[in-house]
Amino acid sequence: MARIIVVTSGKGGVGKTTTSAAIAMGLAKKGHRTAVIDFDVGLRNLDLIMGCERRVVYDFVNVINEEASINQALIRDKRSENLFILPASQTRDKDSLTKEGVGRVLGALSETFDYVVCDSPAGIEKGATLAMYYADDAIIVTNPEVSSVRDSDRMLGILASKSRRAETAAEPIKEYLLLTRYSPERVRLGEMLSVNDVQEILSLHLLGVIPDSKAVLNASNAGTPVILDDKSDAGQAYADVVARYLGEEVPHRFIEFQKRTLFGRLFGG
């Protein structure tokens, strides 16, 4: 029985796909059979970040329409044998997704996988609500700025009322906050909300803080989930996040402003 994780945000461009790819890879590297699904029908991003865009034959919508079997559509990752990608269709729109169809696919994946990661599209429309409907856990990706925080809060409201768990009065979805593109420097300058500010507004369990990092862009250009770049700050931060999600106690990093840089010492910053 797989645990279904939705990576969601409300606001666009905050790092959902980056996070989905990193966490799915991280779980697979820890030995868990993991599938990651692109719910962003019409845009297709996840396969690029996972570096498997040239191996796409069938997609999520084909499986929902029963034009292909799940096994035909799943793409096995070349770096981890535990990881499979179910890409989105670029030629359909989000109306191709149905609640029954998504339920059927997730049900089938649940039988053979430990974790299913759902990369949600932005917004609060059908794609996003279907991505979270069947979730057991939700990772709320938030950037440290007011509009992103506000959208996350809105998403949390929808999670609390319009999910399968809410409708069947089951135990509520477990909600985790992931703060991404965090820059302690800009927080210090008052240009960004701090971890504490965001925590106070959302009052949510903090899964981790991912620093704003050039490594993310490099990784996505290379088609490699950034978590595999274990020299980079963002890669390490994502590794911490996966460990914490799996129940390990890992202290938070990359939150404090590093005063003791060479530049800082030379110029008294």
Place this chain on the structure above:
Amino acid sequence: MPVNPREQTAHSAVMELKGGSITLPVLKLLSSDMQRVQDQLKLKIHQAPAFFHNAHIVVDLHDLAAGHGDLDFPALLGLLRNLTLIPIGIRGGNEQHHRAAQAVGLAVLADGSYEAGTSPPARLSPQGAAKAPAPSRLIDHPVRSGQRVYAAGGDLIILSQVSPGAEIMADGNIHIYGTLRGRALAGVKGDQQSRIFCMDLQAELVSIAGHYRISENLDDSARGKPVQIYFLNDSLMIEDLSIPARQTHHGRT
């Protein structure tokens, strides 16, 4: 969403007579020793002065111990009023009690037989009111942006925060044991006696029976404070509850 109060009153009748039930604090008397009653009651009130300030109260005589039959009603009335309570009637007791109560202007209220004899001899208990079936609604999780919560026919109690963009409403009072950042509307069916209480006021809008104030017009001195909001003399009052036991006069007595 908030109704304009002026519009509302312009066309409506000036009065209505209706049956209804109100939940009030009940003071259960166990002894006729007025000095001891006063001492213990003083202590209770000291713990939550805002709650008891000008609170209407019913005196329950069901559990008055044997041998304490002789009650000094004028003394009881005096001590309650001194403690800023407004006694309105008694419940239980014997014929003699009823006559004495009526003589000092107290109502004799119908017997709540649901309680009679079942309660253990308790201490002075302002929580007596909680035993009456109050149709209040309790929410123990954050109310998020885009969510609406409505307590029909009673109070709304939120044990968490209310986010910006969230809206909470009640026919009765609203109590928020967290930060209020969204909109809170108490007495939405027109009860001007209803109030809003919150631990940290950062609201987008507060309203009592349609009389509202938006964030922009909130006094900065009340922002970020624990407050109670009520309607008095045609205006919305916001009172800082972190200033202990202030002797404000609400003009009720």
